[in-house]
Amino acid sequence: MKAATPGADPEPPRRRRMSRAERERQMMDIAEQVFTERGYRGTSMDEIAERCGVSKPMLYEYFGSKDGLLLACMGRAKAELYEVTQKAMAGASTPDDILWRGMVAYFSFIDSHSRPFAMLLQEPLSGPPKTAEAIEETRRQQSELIAGVLRTFAPDAPATAVAAYTQIIVGACERLALWRAGHPELTVEDAARHMTDFCRHGLAPYLK
């Protein structure tokens, strides 16, 4: 049965067969969107399946579980973030410039992916097995980048200080990015400027 009411075919692009790769991408796009709208817990696999125009077992066929689907979405975002920040920093020359470009790239990325990313950073609790782990992995990836900059920036700093400062900067960026969500008056450049200023001199410039 191709059409119940002959003559009227309201959705010709839907319900078409897709290759696995194509379907997987579509599923991840939709899942990201639904997770963002409803939060992890509020999202049901049935709804994602329905929006994909496909039945639930297909999701399980391709992603194994709800967690697996979330993990796949996160993996994609992680790769994108890494690529964006990495490339931004590669185009710089001085350490100052590296830091600045990295920060701008980071805040811009969060800005354009704000919804999904806010979820990723805020929702590790879904309590799934590996989700928090995956986010930690993303952080580690970004930490490597930052630690590298620090070693260039401050070659004489002891390793433990570099490690601690790396965590401090990662946490600071994350929080500031999340905070910006509720404070649109703070532009990407403002955020980046505050971060770089603070990294370089701390509160010193404001002390009497």
Next chain:
Amino acid sequence: MKAATPGADPEPPRRRRMSRAERERQMMDIAEQVFTERGYRGTSMDEIAERCGVSKPMLYEYFGSKDGLLLACMGRAKAELYEVTQKAMAGASTPDDILWRGMVAYFSFIDSHSRPFAMLLQEPLSGPPKTAEAIEETRRQQSELIAGVLRTFAPDAPATAVAAYTQIIVGACERLALWRAGHPELTVEDAARHMTDFCRHGLAPYLK
């Protein structure tokens, strides 16, 4: 029926009736522990009820829902954290000392409550309605404290810088505290020192 096997009474303290207040406290203690062990999702209300020596509807009677129970646990932790940091800072005189004592109190608190707190900070995603909100509320409370210090510390800093720096510091503390969980060699004092150093001078001391 008081005892199935006469003469043997293996658990006299269990199964006794308790007042509502007493029972609530016990439930929260146990819930905190089980949430910590299994994570939010991995925890079932049946298990908490069983460990309390009580049946599930009692939990619902007192806390309304699983989220409600978590929220109650979080509320308690939040109040404790505030009290501890608040008091520590009240005993100081110079701004430097305020910052130092606040940090030491914060890292010590996380240290002694590390398990439950790691969960609180990492698991906001359970996607419940208000859990993430409650954590945000805790952060706001701590932010007030920090912003106050900053205004004393650096009275000439513009308000937007103070606001941004507050977020930066909150995020940095959080991340460093979480990171410490996997790096026991970093003592509370080390962490506090790195934080206060970074806050005051940033990377400047290490630049050539």
Next chain:
DNA sequence: TGAGTAAGTTACTCGCGGTAGGTTACTGAC
């Protein structure tokens, strides 16, 4: 043109959050 396979489906099970409605035991008034 039909064997093989990849895409897709229906129709279930099961665990867990949540609830309706009833029972047990403590308290205080007469």
Next chain:
DNA sequence: GTCAGTAACCTACCGCGAGTAACTTACTCA
């Protein structure tokens, strides 16, 4: 004492959503 009132507590159930088994449809290529 004893009995009304209430607070603590229980058994037995519901529904929803994650996950699965077993089957069907449609493309592809020798």
